[in-house]
Amino acid sequence: MHDSHIHLAMKPLNENWERDTQDFLNLGGRKIVTQGTDILDFCETFELAQKINDRFEQEIVRSAIGIHPTVFQEKFNKKNVDEIFESSKKFLNRFQDIFEKEKVRICAIGETGLDYFQMKNFNLSQEVISALKEIQKESFRLHVRLAKENDLPLSIHAREIEGGINCVTDALEILAQEGKGLVKGVFHSYTGELSKLSDILDMGFYVGFNAIITYPNGKDVREILKNTPLDRILFETDGPFLPTESIRKNKKATIRYGRSAQVREIMKIASDIKKTPLEKLESATDENFNMVFG
Numbered sequence: 001m002h003d004s005h006i007h008l009a010m011k012p013l014n015e016n017w018e019r020d021t022q023d024f025l026n027l028g029g030r031k032i033v034t035q036g037t038d039i040l041d042f043c044e045t046f047e048l049a050q051k052i053n054d055r056f057e058q059e060i061v062r063s064a065i066g067i068h069p070t071v072f073q074e075k076f077n078k079k080n081v082d083e084i085f086e087s088s089k090k091f092l093n094r095f096q097d098i099f100e101k102e103k104v105r106i107c108a109i110g111e112t113g114l115d116y117f118q119m120k121n122f123n124l125s126q127e128v129i130s131a132l133k134e135i136q137k138e139s140f141r142l143h144v145r146l147a148k149e150n151d152l153p154l155s156i157h158a159r160e161i162e163g164g165i166n167c168v169t170d171a172l173e174i175l176a177q178e179g180k181g182l183v184k185g186v187f188h189s190y191t192g193e194l195s196k197l198s199d200i201l202d203m204g205f206y207v208g209f210n211a212i213i214t215y216p217n218g219k220d221v222r223e224i225l226k227n228t229p230l231d232r233i234l235f236e237t238d239g240p241f242l243p244t245e246s247i248r249k250n251k252k253a254t255i256r257y258g259r260s261a262q263v264r265e266i267m268k269i270a271s272d273i274k275k276t277p278l279e280k281l282e283s284a285t286d287e288n289f290n291m292v293f294g
Contacts, residue, residue, distance in 0.1 A: 001028050001267065001282055002289040003260040005111070005155060005188045005208055005236035008034040008052075008061065009044040012257055013240050021052050021060060023261040030286070032061045032260050033293055035111045035155055037068035039094060046105055062293065063105060064155055066112035066143055067095050069136040077122050081131045088135040092142055103150060107293050110155025111188065112143040116167040117159040137174060144178035147185070153292050154185030156205070160192045168196045175203060186234050186292055189242075194224055201232055206292055208236045211262060214245040214269050225273050230284045234292065235263050235270070 003024070008014060024032070036045040042065050049061040075091070076084045099109075114136050119129050147154045160167040175183065187200050188208035200207065207228050212218045225233070239258030244265050247253050267285075271278040 001263055002031040002033075002235065002286060003029070003237050003239075003263050004033050004186065004234045004289055004293065005210070006032060006034055006239045006258070006260055007037065007041075007241075008032070008048050008239075009036065009041040010240050013259060014044065014048060016255075016259075017048060017052055018055060020259045020261065021056060024259070024263075025056070025060070027261055027264045029260055029263065030060070031289065031293070033108060033155070034061055034063055036063065036065035037111050038071050039067075039091070039098060042098060042102070046102070062107040064108035064110045065099065065102065065106055066110040066155065067092070067139050068111050069113055069115040069139065069157060070118045072135045072139070073119060073122055073124070073132050076135075077124060077128065077132070081127055084128065084131045084135060088139075092139055096142065096146070099146060103152075106152070108153045108155050108185070109143050109147045109150075110185070111157050112154065113140055113157035113159075114167050114171050115157060115159045116161050116164065120161070137170065140171065140174050141178050144175060144183060147183045148179055154183060155208075156185055156187045158187060158190070158192060163193075165193050165196055168192045168200075172196075172199055172203060175205075184292060188234075188236060189238055190224060191221055194220070194227060197224055197227055201229070206232045206234050206288060208234045209266065209270060210236045210238050211242045211244040211258060211266055213266065213273065215248075216245070222273050225270060230274070230276065230281070231288060233270075233281075233285050234288055235266055235285055237262055237266070 036042045049063045052061045158168045158171040186206040186208045190207050212221045237258045242258045244262045271281050
């Protein structure tokens with residue numbers, strides 16, 4: 001059992017790492033991939049991974065670093081278009097410098113990708129939205145090139161406007177152009193249209209599933225899981241986000257955030273959805289994890 005996507009540098013995970021890791025191990029957990037999403041959290045991501053591995057005297061946590069696509073709108077949305085491009089270019093140059101220095105410490109590049117969903121939460125002009133989309137694409141192109149040049153997998157975020165397909169279509173196009181069929185990785189927490197799943201699989205990518213499959217409103221993602229072959233499934237928590245439904249509805253629960261120990265519950269639900277014995281599901285997805293991150 002592995003957690004292929006979590007953010008250990010975020011609170012409250014970074015404050016409860018010893019307890020949370022022990023609980024994960026007690027349930028049969030083995031490996032965790034923690035994802036950096038901004039230059040500001042890279043150092044803590046590396047330090048926490050090392051601290052956990054030292055404490056438990058084995059390599060449990062592996063690190064990935066990347067620039068999350070929503071970082072650009074959070075940092076630069078109040079600038080004009082020219083300033084957005086100039087500031088973003090400098091920011092990406094800093095990321096690339098850090099990557100080159102630290103790449104021996106990482107097992108993957110991510111979390112990176114495109115996000116057209118969150119832009120609706122900002123009061124942005126169409127001109128600024130177009131600029132931010134172009135910056136996201138340029139960032140993703142850089143990440144894909146680095147993955148190809150360094151033979152590293154990608155952890156991809158592609159969050160669509162509800163009912164749309166442009167975000168995933170653009171991500172796949174960039175993967176084809178820059179990766180040239182030589183990059184691998186996972187579309188983490190995929191919530192896009194079922195119609196695009198075959199394109200993702202045809203390009204050789206895996207799909208990450210988390211506690212969304214336990215939610216009453218997770219019907220569409222459960223359908224995606226049903227249609228994803230066993231040899232392309234990965235499990236994740238995306239903690240501290242997305243605690244399982246049993247945690248969300250239990251008002252007496254003292255631990256209310258997503259954490260790696262919850263992968264076991266996610267897998268049990270997935271076993272029912274896939275009509276596959278839990279042992280078979282775990283064996284297959286452990287092998288998938290090793291294929292991607294090993």
